[in-house]
Amino acid sequence: MEQRIFNIGSSVEKAVMWLTEHFGPVFDVIKDNGNGLIEGFENLLLFFPFYVVIALLIAVAWYKGGKGVAFMTGAGLLFIYGMGFWTETMQTLALVLISTIVALIIAVPLGILSAKYRNLERWIRPMLDLMQTMPAFVYLIPAVLFFSIGKLPGAFATIIFAMPPAVRLTSLGIKEVSPEVVEAAKSFGATPMQVLLKVELPLAKNSLLAGVNQTIMMSLSMVVIAGMIAAGGLGEKVLEGINNLDIGLGFESGLSVVILAIILDRITQSFGATKKK
Amino acid sequence: MPESNIKIEVKDLNLIFGKNKKEALSLLANGETKSKILQKTGATVGVNNASLEIYEGEIFVIMGLSGSGKSSLLRCLNLLNNPTSGDIIFHGRSISKMNQNELREVRRTGMSMVFQKFGLLPHRTVADNIAFGLELQGVNKEERLDKAHKSIENVGLQGFENKLPSELSGGMQQRVGLARALANDPEILLMDEAFSALDPLIKAEMQNELLDLQEKLKKTIVFITHDLDEAIKLGDRIAIMKDGIIEQVGIAEEILTSPATPYVKAFVEKVDRKSVISAETLMFKNMEVAHIKKDGPQSIMRKMRQKGLSSLPVVNEKQEFIGFIRLRNVLKVTKDSSLNLSDFVETNVASVYSHFTVEEMLPLIADTHFSLAVVAEDSGKLLGIVTQTSLIIEATKYNSEEIELLQEEAQEI
Ligand SMILES: Nc1ncnc2c1ncn2[C@@H]1O[C@H](COP(=O)(O)OP(=O)(O)OP(=O)(O)O)[C@@H](O)[C@H]1O
Ligand SMILES: [Mg+2]
Numbered sequence: 001m002e003q004r005i006f007n008i009g010s011s012v013e014k015a016v017m018w019l020t021e022h023f024g025p026v027f028d029v030i031k032d033n034g035n036g037l038i039e040g041f042e043n044l045l046l047f048f049p050f051y052v053v054i055a056l057l058i059a060v061a062w063y064k065g066g067k068g069v070a071f072m073t074g075a076g077l078l079f080i081y082g083m084g085f086w087t088e089t090m091q092t093l094a095l096v097l098i099s100t101i102v103a104l105i106i107a108v109p110l111g112i113l114s115a116k117y118r119n120l121e122r123w124i125r126p127m128l129d130l131m132q133t134m135p136a137f138v139y140l141i142p143a144v145l146f147f148s149i150g151k152l153p154g155a156f157a158t159i160i161f162a163m164p165p166a167v168r169l170t171s172l173g174i175k176e177v178s179p180e181v182v183e184a185a186k187s188f189g190a191t192p193m194q195v196l197l198k199v200e201l202p203l204a205k206n207s208l209l210a211g212v213n214q215t216i217m218m219s220l221s222m223v224v225i226a227g228m229i230a231a232g233g234l235g236e237k238v239l240e241g242i243n244n245l246d247i248g249l250g251f252e253s254g255l256s257v258v259i260l261a262i263i264l265d266r267i268t269q270s271f272g273a274t275k276k277k
Numbered sequence: 278m279p280e281s282n283i284k285i286e287v288k289d290l291n292l293i294f295g296k297n298k299k300e301a302l303s304l305l306a307n308g309e310t311k312s313k314i315l316q317k318t319g320a321t322v323g324v325n326n327a328s329l330e331i332y333e334g335e336i337f338v339i340m341g342l343s344g345s346g347k348s349s350l351l352r353c354l355n356l357l358n359n360p361t362s363g364d365i366i367f368h369g370r371s372i373s374k375m376n377q378n379e380l381r382e383v384r385r386t387g388m389s390m391v392f393q394k395f396g397l398l399p400h401r402t403v404a405d406n407i408a409f410g411l412e413l414q415g416v417n418k419e420e421r422l423d424k425a426h427k428s429i430e431n432v433g434l435q436g437f438e439n440k441l442p443s444e445l446s447g448g449m450q451q452r453v454g455l456a457r458a459l460a461n462d463p464e465i466l467l468m469d470e471a472f473s474a475l476d477p478l479i480k481a482e483m484q485n486e487l488l489d490l491q492e493k494l495k496k497t498i499v500f501i502t503h504d505l506d507e508a509i510k511l512g513d514r515i516a517i518m519k520d521g522i523i524e525q526v527g528i529a530e531e532i533l534t535s536p537a538t539p540y541v542k543a544f545v546e547k548v549d550r551k552s553v554i555s556a557e558t559l560m561f562k563n564m565e566v567a568h569i570k571k572d573g574p575q576s577i578m579r580k581m582r583q584k585g586l587s588s589l590p591v592v593n594e595k596q597e598f599i600g601f602i603r604l605r606n607v608l609k610v611t612k613d614s615s616l617n618l619s620d621f622v623e624t625n626v627a628s629v630y631s632h633f634t635v636e637e638m639l640p641l642i643a644d645t646h647f648s649l650a651v652v653a654e655d656s657g658k659l660l661g662i663v664t665q666t667s668l669i670i671e672a673t674k675y676n677s678e679e680i681e682l683l684q685e686e687a688q689e690i
Contacts, residue, residue: 184396187355188410188461189385198412202400 016142027146034152042094050086054078057263065270072266076259085234085256092233092260095151095226096219099158103215107163108208111170112196121171128164136161136225144229154231158222165214173207174200209272216264224257234260282333284465284497285354290363292323292349292521298361311520323349323358325521331465336491336498338512340505346521347501348469354499355388355467356380385414389458393470395450397442403453404429404438410461421460428460431490448479455487459494466498473502484510505548517541529553554671556638557631560651560661567591567602574610574618581607590650590662591622598659600624601647628652631660635671642668 020027045053054077062070080089114121139160143153177200185199201208227235234257241250293301301320304313311322324346331337339347352358354365356372365372367387375383389410397406404425405412411421429435432452442450451471458466472480484507491498502508508515509529516526517540525537533553536542565580567589572580581589587604599622606621627641628650638649648662666677675683 178394178396180392180394180396181398183357184390184392185409185413187357187384187388187390187467188413188457189381189383190413191381194413198409199398203398205400 016145020145031147031150031152034155035150038094038098038151038155041098042091045090045094046087050077050081053090054081057267061263061267061270065266069266069270073263076263080256080259083252083256085237085253088232088234088237088253089256089260092220092223092235092257095155095158095223095231095233096216096264099155099162099219099223100212100216102155103159103163103219104166104212106159107166107211107215108170111167111211112174112200114167115171115174124167128167131160132164136222137228139222140226140229149230151231153229154223154226154235157226157229158219161222162215162218165218166211169207169211169214170204173204173211176207177203206272209268212271213265213268216268217261220257220261220264283330284333284367285331285499286364286366287327287329287331287350287354288364288366290324290327290350290353290365291361292346292353292358293320293361294323294349295320302361322346322521324353324360327363327521327523329516329523329526331497331499332514333497334495335513336500336511338500338502338508338515339518340502340508340512340515341518342503345518347503347518349521350518351467351469351499351501354465355384355390357390385410386461387463388465388467389461389463391451391454391458391466391468391471393473395442395447395454395474397450397453397457399442402439402441403434403445406442406453407434407456407460409457414461424462425456425460428456431459431494432456432486446479447475448483451475451483459490464497466496468498468500470501470503472507473504480507487511505545509548509553517544530555530558534558551636551639551672552634554635555631556629556633556649556651556661556663559635559663559667559671560631561664562661564662565589566659568594569599569619569622570594574607577602577618578604578607578611588647590648590659592659595656596659597657598628598650598652601626601650623647626650629663630654635668638663638668639672 048056054074057077058070058074061073077089080086110124114124136157139157140153143157147153147156181203182195182199185195190198223231223233224235224238227233227237227239230236234253237253238250238257240246241248241253291302291305293305295301295318297318297320301314301318301322304317305322305325309317311325314320314322327350329337339350341347349358353360354372356365356375360373367383372380372383398409401409404422407428408416408421408425411424416424426438429438432455434449434452434456437445437449442453445453451474454471472483475483487498488511500508500511502511512529514526514528515532517524517532519540525532525541530553532541533545533548533550536545565584565586567577567580569591570593577589581587581604588601591599591602593599602618602622607618610616610618610621626645626647629638629641629652631651631653633651641649642665648664649668650662651660652658653660666680669675669680670677673680
């Protein structure tokens with residue numbers, strides 16, 4: 001390494017260490033509960049026979065997206081099952097869904113606040129930029145330091161990585177709501193909460209759904225990477241393929257990720273489209 | 278209009294946008310202009326020391342060019358804009374001193390607003406849009422749809438209840454806007470260029486409907502427009518604004534006939550006065566009159582000769598107008614004492630009330646040589662006369678010399 005003039009890395013390291021030292025018990029609690037939640041969800045998906053889960057997903061796809069999406073969902077999942085990756089796919093799906101939900105729980109309020117308070121937005125924006133452009137692997141390091149390896153640190157890294165687009169799109173959606181409509185609501189005596197619930201969020205719906213979609217997609221890509229820290233699922237299979245130079249395994253597990261991605265993408269997109277009439 | 282029923286009172290209102298409000302305010306108090314203040318402080322003057330009284334049941338129009346501060350002023354009334362200084366008194370209370378709850382109450386039941394670009398909720402049906410104000414008040418669904426329905430009938434939107442705003446034309450959307458405002462049954466309607474986004478024909482139609490509705494509902498309406506014709510058509514009284522200052526307040530005719538400032542004068546010059554200027558303004562009150570009982574032919578003739586008139590209006594002993602008499606007929610009577618003066622009074626002539634406009638009077642001079650007699654609506658007494666020349670002056674903008682010139686030329690031809 002070349003001569004350095006200052007050392008940011010070491011301060012970040014110190015900060016992370018300080019956190020692990022002082023908040024160790026907190027992290028443990030999070031870890032235990034979080035792991036329980038993720039595994040519970042996994043077990044739920046795996047408790048039912050594969051055809052029940054597939055039928056359920058087809059039903060959702062049909063209801064929201066119509067025949068085409070339903071057919072693709074069914075065919076794709078059967079294909080995955082046929083390749084023998086059902087268990088891994090369900091593990092990945094569980095991790096993706098949990099991460100997405102947590103990411104949204106944090107991101108949507110943050111997006112709303114940053115749309116309303118310019119000062120807050122000024123702080124949040126560069127942080128989002130940083131979070132989005134930082135190579136995804138880097139998140140694995142603090143994740144492991146806080147929570148060691150496993151599913152929860154995988155989810156932790158995923159949540160951080162997948163959150164930014166949801167914050168941005170929520171904020172954008174709310175800012176794009178016509179000021180005249182908001183003003184109209186106020187002029188009729190709406191409380192700030194009524195403005196949010198009855199005007200801003202419904203009108204920002206498409207943008208919000210785009211945010212959900214993006215978050216799911218980013219979660220999926222991160223969950224695969226999280227295979228490196230023993231988060232299980234398809235990611236671990238991909239990794240195994242790489243480590244053993246097993247091109248067949250690598251291709252099949254990679255293909256499963258792609259199929260899952262397409263299915264999730266189409267289903268979430270159809271949520272936005274159907275309501276438009 | 279009874280002045281005692283003041284619905285809303287604006288007192289020394291100033292509104293300044295931007296930073297340096299204090300500095301701008303003190304400059305304003307020293308009489309600096311809007312552009313100077315913008316230069317010096319970077320603050321924009323929205324409203325400059327406005328005072329107004331808006332009476333119950335009137336349509337009060339605020340008009341002025343773009344940027345003159347009409348919206349700024351209107352939005353102060355329900356505190357969408359927070360006045361920098363001054364007061365707005367509604368029901369004896371200062372609106373700017375109310376807390377959030379009280380303010381919401383005023384917005385929910387006191388004043389409703391209609392917006393230029395409608396401001397409808399695109400994801401809700403017409404009925405749900407109209408019931409929106411009631412929904413905010415927590416009125417239950419059944420009751421609010423019931424009330425919304427009345428409002429729907431008022432503006433003629435039956436059959437459109439379940440459509441989305443995007444499926445309606447602009448005129449229809451604004452009906453929804455109006456119905457939404459009326460559904461709350463507010464005391465005051467605030468309408469900010471409510472018809473400006475509509476096609477001319479639809480606009481005229483909406484104006485008429487608003488007038489019809491007002492006839493029925495008798496709300497207090499504050500209506501903003503940059504269209505003087507609209508202001509004249511709708512306004513019981515009109516305020517003209519420029520650079521945040523209220524230049525003049527008055528009924529249309531006052532503003533047209535005695536503009537308070539050069540700006541107002543320039544502003545109203547372009548307007549079509551025919552529909553505004555009334556007999557009241559044009560008539561001569563101190564005209565010579567022939568009293569059919571009291572005056573003999575000699576004295577009538579003297580009156581005519583003195584003034585160089587060829588005819589006189591005739592009244593009976595109760596001062597009621599009965600017709601005109603011509604000089605040549607008076608002459609006949611003076612020469613032949615067997616003739617009776619009252620037989621020569623021409624009674625089949627047009628008379629008008631004082632509120633008749635030039636537009637309404639012009640057709641009446643087509644087949645008469647006399648002036649128009651202005652009579653009182655209740656008693657039939659003669660109030661004055663409107664000469665044909667003054668009507669033509671009003672209608673054509675030629676002055677009397679020009680008219681004489683034209684007449685001479687015409688005779689030569
Ligand atoms: N939110 C705001 N911030 C800063 N300046 C404003 C704001 N709103 C209005 N102004 C300024 O205040 C002045 C009055 O504007 P206002 O909108 O009241 O005019 P208006 O008469 O309603 O014009 P229009 O016919 O275009 O609606 C203008 O100079 C305008 O630029
Ligand atoms: Mg305006």
